[in-house]
Amino acid sequence: xxxxxxxxxxxxxxxxxxxxxxxxxxxxxxxxxxxxxxxxxxxxxxxxxxxxxxxxxxxxxxxxxxxxxxxxxxxxxxxxxxxxxxxxxxxxxxxxxxxxxxxxxxxxxxxxxxxxxxxxxxxxxxxxxxxxxxxxxxxxxxxxxxxxxxxxxxxxxxxxxxxxxxxxxxxxxxxxxxxxxxxxxxxxxxxxxxxxxxxxxxxxxxxxxxxxxxxxxxxxxxxxxxxxxxxxxxxxxxxxxxxxxxxxxxxxxx
Numbered sequence: 001x002x003x004x005x006x007x008x009x010x011x012x013x014x015x016x017x018x019x020x021x022x023x024x025x026x027x028x029x030x031x032x033x034x035x036x037x038x039x040x041x042x043x044x045x046x047x048x049x050x051x052x053x054x055x056x057x058x059x060x061x062x063x064x065x066x067x068x069x070x071x072x073x074x075x076x077x078x079x080x081x082x083x084x085x086x087x088x089x090x091x092x093x094x095x096x097x098x099x100x101x102x103x104x105x106x107x108x109x110x111x112x113x114x115x116x117x118x119x120x121x122x123x124x125x126x127x128x129x130x131x132x133x134x135x136x137x138x139x140x141x142x143x144x145x146x147x148x149x150x151x152x153x154x155x156x157x158x159x160x161x162x163x164x165x166x167x168x169x170x171x172x173x174x175x176x177x178x179x180x181x182x183x184x185x186x187x188x189x190x191x192x193x194x195x196x197x198x199x200x201x202x203x204x205x206x207x208x209x210x211x212x213x214x215x216x217x218x219x220x221x222x223x224x225x226x227x228x229x230x231x232x233x234x235x236x237x238x239x240x241x242x243x244x245x246x247x248x249x250x251x252x253x254x
Contacts, residue, residue: 001156001182001254005246006057007050008224009072009164009186016118016153019060022161024077026054032070037140038227039191045071045226051249054080062086062115066163067127067146068094071225078102086115090122090147109149123148123174125165128198136192150178157181157254164221166197167204175212182254183212186221189230201230202238209240218252219245 002014011022029049034041050057058080065073067090078101081087087106089095095106107113109122127133127146137144148163148171160180165171175183185208189201199221200208209217222232222245232245246252 001159003182003184003218003246003252003254005218005220005248005250005252006052007048007248008046009066009221010057011184011220012057012060013151013159013161015151015159016116016156018062018116018118020151021058021060021063021081023066023072024057024063024081025071025074026050026057026076026080027074032074034226037136037192038225039193039195039229040226041193043226046224047226048224048248058082060085062088064088064109064120064149064161065094065098066090066149066161068097068143069146069164072164073098088113088115088120088149091145093143109147117153119152121150121152121178123150123160123162123178124170125163126168126170127164128166128192128196132196133192133198148174150174150180152178160184160215162186162200164199166200167207171208172211175208175215180212180215182216182218183208184218184220187219187230187235188222188225188228190221190225190227191229192227195229197229202234205230205235205240205243206238209238209243213242215242216254217243219243223248 004012009023030044134144151159
């Protein structure tokens with residue numbers, strides 16, 4: 001298994017010799033305004049450039065989109081990707097959204113989905129406290145639901161991509177059910193204008209590190225979106241033995 005941190009939540013996961021592109025957000029630095037409902041809406045995003053060329057990023061076997069938000073998928077990705085590539089999403093709603101860009105092989109991940117010797121399992125999460133963030137998303141016309149994905153293969157360690165989520169019962173349940181060896185968390189503490197976190201922050205990183213002591217935890221989705229509250233340096237200063245904070249363009253092998 002290799003995990004190539006590209007930028008923000010965009011990763012290339014090589015698993016069972018297949019390359020999966022996760023949440024391709026490929027626009028140039030400062031191309032998009034900050035989110036009106038988020039902190040620091042005056043700061044443009046992405047805050048940094050892609051570390052490698054788009055052609056290299058899209059040279060993959062499949063795409064996984066954890067949810068259809070504008071900092072996880074964009075027109076640059078839609079234009080660059082082969083329209084015949086297998087494209088995995090969380091729901092029929094997201095399937096239709098991705099099909100609208102001309103993609104022909106869009107598949108919803110069920111409880112268990114097979115792809116080239118890799119078993120993919122959809123896991124539930126909370127993209128911020130459901131009772132608070134879901135009504136806000138509905139008010140601004142942005143979908144709330146997101147997913148995590150577990151990867152399993154005969155000769156690989158079990159990988160859990162938690163996705164855009166806070167620490168919650170759903171994450172705890174996924175850890176208990178799948179006992180992953182490696183966990184990827186989105187950990188920049190992105191928050192709304194009212195300072196309500198929508199993905200893991202420092203406290204959540206501490207909690208999952210303590211709960212999953214035997215797992216290796218990778219902090220992703222760092223230092224890029226306008227509404228972050230946690231940086232790589234914040235997490236590094238915690239000195240948690242089982243938490244790795246890769247830089248953009250860093251490749252981790254397991």
